[in-house]
């Protein structure tokens with residue numbers, strides 16, 4: 001059983017510092033590809049290191065299957081080498097005096113795997129990661145990206161049930177990174193291991209994960225599928241952190257007209273759809289802002305004039321910067337917009353495409 005359970009895990013590095021991880025509880029199912037996602041310093045690496053046995057939590061319990069490997073209360077601490085996990089961290093420390101082949105087969109030798117099986121395994125993982133042609137080179141004769149792939153191969157050769165990866169693709173260029181993501185997904189399907197993958201890159205998490213745990217300041221903000229996280233963000237932080245283009249946030253609620261033209265319009269809109277009084281801000285993704293082609297409004301909801309400030313091509317998509325009487329709003333379209341700065345357009349959005357938040361920035365389901 002390669003499920004993982006974290007219960008109320010906390011970590012403080014020093015008494016006078018804020019906790020790096022605070023009361024984190026996470027259930028990771030056997031075979032899950034979980035991405036720990038969040039901005040720099042939010043506690044992702046600390047969480048992974050506690051799982052790996054490289055850092056002692058100051059509170060809580062971690063179990064693999066139904067076996068606790070760490071429990072601060074019960075004084076249980078299974079050391080890293082006895083946890084049977086595969087690790088690849090940002091600093092992929094290969095043995096400098098060993099060739100690629102020797103690096104990859106090192107763990108297999110330690111486990112006394114017979115020579116024929118060793119050779120077959122090494123050949124297979126080299127093939128998977130496209131590194132067979134470097135097999136006789138030493139690490140200092142390889143690029144950062146090639147070394148990263150050797151580190152992945154060395155870990156995969158041991159066929160672990162749980163794989164922990166900390167930004168393992170950070171040294172690769174964009175094309176190789178994309179290829180390696182596809183490769184990792186394929187490997188995950190093939191070997192069926194449980195993967196915990198740390199990244200600050202929301203795009204990477206969305207493309208790889210079966211579940212994403214979004215963290216901020218040591219605390220879990222949301223655990224869900226990539227669709228959950230994107231379509232139903234649990235709070236404003238998640239809504240603003242996830243998305244290729246920043247979400248438009250309008251800090252105005254129902255009955256709070258008077259703050260500005262955009263806020264007035266949103267207040268009118270919330271009234272028209274019968275939104276609860278507790279709404280304090282509204283999130284509208286750029287792709288949800290519809291630029292209406294006719295003067296007619298058939299939606300039944302308030303639409304409004306806006307002026308085009310700029311049209312920014314991004315290769316296949318166009319970002320439209322709009323001004324609603326001076327308040328900025330971004331839209332995006334996948335078809336040639338035929339708009340120019342200074343044009344007046346009518347804009348609107350469907351009620352199911354907006355996100356409502358209360359004064360504590362928590363999602364309001366409506």
Ligand code: ATP
Nearest residue numbers: 013014020038039040041042043044045046047200
């Ligand atoms: P990044 O993406 O930049 O690696 P992260 O989300 O992985 O960030 P952590 O490395 O887990 O974040 O750090 C969480 C917090 O703990 C940060 O405030 C960091 O400064 C602090 N921290 C991490 N390691 C140590 C340490 N060894 N000693 C003291 N503080 C630390």
